[in-house]
């Protein structure tokens with residue numbers, strides 16, 4: 270830091286702690302660099318094959334305690350996002366880098382502070398990789414979506430695409446507006462002339478799905 274033109278290159282030992290976790294192993298390009306002139310620590314590129322590449326730079330904001338803030342991040346995929354937490358030195362000189370989400374996996378990196386003057390970090394590690402579980406889709410929404418498609422195929426010709434009624438069938442907006450009677454009517458009698466085309470049976474949930482669609486979309 271005293272010599273503003275000095276660049277300190279880090280010795281890196283890449284150690285990936287990925288045992289037992291699914292997904293492509295990331296590769297970490299082994300040349301993090303601290304630029305004494307700018308105070309920017311550029312971290313190794315995290316490259317997860319098939320998913321994306323992340324390249325992070327941190328700026329040294331204080332000497333004591335050593336603290337870095339995120340300076341820049343180049344993200345070469347929409348599947349990659351960076352945790353907004355700032356990097357921090359903790360636990361005997363371990364530099365924690367904001368975690369990165371690459372696809373469905375979360376990467377946490379760290380580097381160990383080896384010397385304070387000049388500042389030297391080494392031993393880059395992936396601290397952990399955890400799978401980010403996407404929120405389970407709402408079953409009602411899935412049913413409504415399925416019902417919308419079935420309604421268009423089987424019902425709209427007689428009842429209108431908005432359920433307002435047409436030449437061959439009455440409006441569905443009022444009348445049967447509660448789940449059970451509506452489902453039973455559809456299951457047992459509709460589509461008129463071909464009621465077996467839409468029944469709840471085995472893996473088919475046609476009557477339930479269309480009922481959910483009518484109540485939650487057409488009748489609202």
Ligand code: HEC
Nearest residue numbers: 423424427437438439443444445454455459460461467479
């Ligand atoms: C060939 C035309 C036709 C098709 C296709 C059809 N319907 Fe009907 N639907 C009718 C007619 C006519 C009536 C009125 C007679 C009756 O209630 O059976 C009716 C009545 C209904 C009723 C009762 C309305 C009320 O409030 O009394 C519901 C609910 C209904 N249909 C839903 C559906 C659904 C859901 C589908 C698609 C799976 C469908 N229909 C397909 C002609 C049709």
